[in-house]
Amino acid sequence: xxxxxxxxxxxxxxxxxxxxxxxxxxxxxxxxxxxxxxxxxxxxxxxxxxxxxxxxxxxxxxxxxxxxxxxxxxxxxxxxxxxxxxxxxxxxxxxxxxxxxxxxxxxxxxxxxxxxxxxxxxxxxxxxxxxxxxxxxxxxxxxxxxxxxxxxxxxxxxxxxxxxxxxxxxxxxxxxxxxxxxxxxxxxxxxxxxxxxxxxxxxxxxxxxxxxxxxxxxxxxxxxxxxxxxxxxxxxxxxxxxxxxxxxxxxxxxx
Numbered sequence: 672x673x674x675x676x677x678x679x680x681x682x683x684x685x686x687x688x689x690x691x692x693x694x695x696x697x698x699x700x701x702x703x704x705x706x707x708x709x710x711x712x713x714x715x716x717x718x719x720x721x722x723x724x725x726x727x728x729x730x731x732x733x734x735x736x737x738x739x740x741x742x743x744x745x746x747x748x749x750x751x752x753x754x755x756x757x758x759x760x761x762x763x764x765x766x767x768x769x770x771x772x773x774x775x776x777x778x779x780x781x782x783x784x785x786x787x788x789x790x791x792x793x794x795x796x797x798x799x800x801x802x803x804x805x806x807x808x809x810x811x812x813x814x815x816x817x818x819x820x821x822x823x824x825x826x827x828x829x830x831x832x833x834x835x836x837x838x839x840x841x842x843x844x845x846x847x848x849x850x851x852x853x854x855x856x857x858x859x860x861x862x863x864x865x866x867x868x869x870x871x872x873x874x875x876x877x878x879x880x881x882x883x884x885x886x887x888x889x890x891x892x893x894x895x896x897x898x899x900x901x902x903x904x905x906x907x908x909x910x911x912x913x914x915x916x917x918x919x920x921x922x923x924x925x926x
Contacts, residue, residue: 681905681916685886687712687829688901689867690894691836694720697733699894704733707897711737713798715771715890717836718744731765743773743800743831750787751777759794773800775833775841781818785825792826798867799825802833802841812856819861829888832857834869836891842868849875854882863887876900877910885915 690711695703704711714737721727721741731739741762749758762770770791774784784799791797799822801815819830832854833841842850857866863883867890870876876896879887885904892900902908906915 686904687888688892689713689890691715691717691891693717697729700733703894710897710901713738716741718742738769739767740769740771743771746772747777768795770795771798775804785821788822788825788827797827798829798831799827800831800833804835804840806840806845812853815857816860823865829867831867831890832869836871838871877903880904880911881914
């Protein structure tokens with residue numbers, strides 16, 4: 672935060688920033704944390720990148736103090752290979768206390784997914800994910816609501832709404848356009864504080880901040896977009912200045 676005090680009355684007031692790491696090294700993370708660490712709430716090591724990162728433990732040492740979760744796609748690999756108990760032990764040995772449970776690529780029977788959430792929730796903080804990574808798969812809004820409700824009841828701390836890192840699936844159309852009607856249907860039935868909306872693009876981040884307020888939980892944020900997102904939350908960027916700082920009010924006329 673700048674030490675130049677303009678007394679603007681601006682401060683961060685909630686909202687999780689869930690950051691997607693695609694393979695940054697320890698020194699790169701040291702730089703990221705030095706400049707924007709206070710705005711990062713969760714770090715996700717995307718899909719299976721943790722498995723092929725040679726200096727993983729050194730990287731986790733740098734990230735110590737930040738909740739770290741391995742991407743749900745890797746959970747699906749472990750599930751398909753029937754190595755769930757080994758996965759738990761590996762996470763424990765790494766000191767990772769969060770786990771993402773998804774079925775965006777590998778089909779997991781509905782009841783089995785709920786059982787897995789309940790099982791892992793005994794020892795880990797679970798982030799479950801709803802939505803398919805296949806851009807051609809479209810679920811009805813009532814299905815999203817039903818599944819999110821079930822997964823929260825099973826023990827998920829937060830439920831992530833799928834969009835992929837490209838913003839072209841799940842709550843987004845293949846073109847990159849957001850399914851705003853779907854988002855509103857979900858938010859009408861689910862407390863938005865229980866959700867993490869994947870929003871990898873600036874336009875989607877700005878839309879969520881304007882639509883739900885600065886305290887909205889946003890995910891799949893690239894490390895170099897953490898500070899730009901924080902300016903959106905604070906109204907320090909033209910996209911959200913009027914809505915956040917001015918309450919969308921017209922300026923008072925000059926005397």
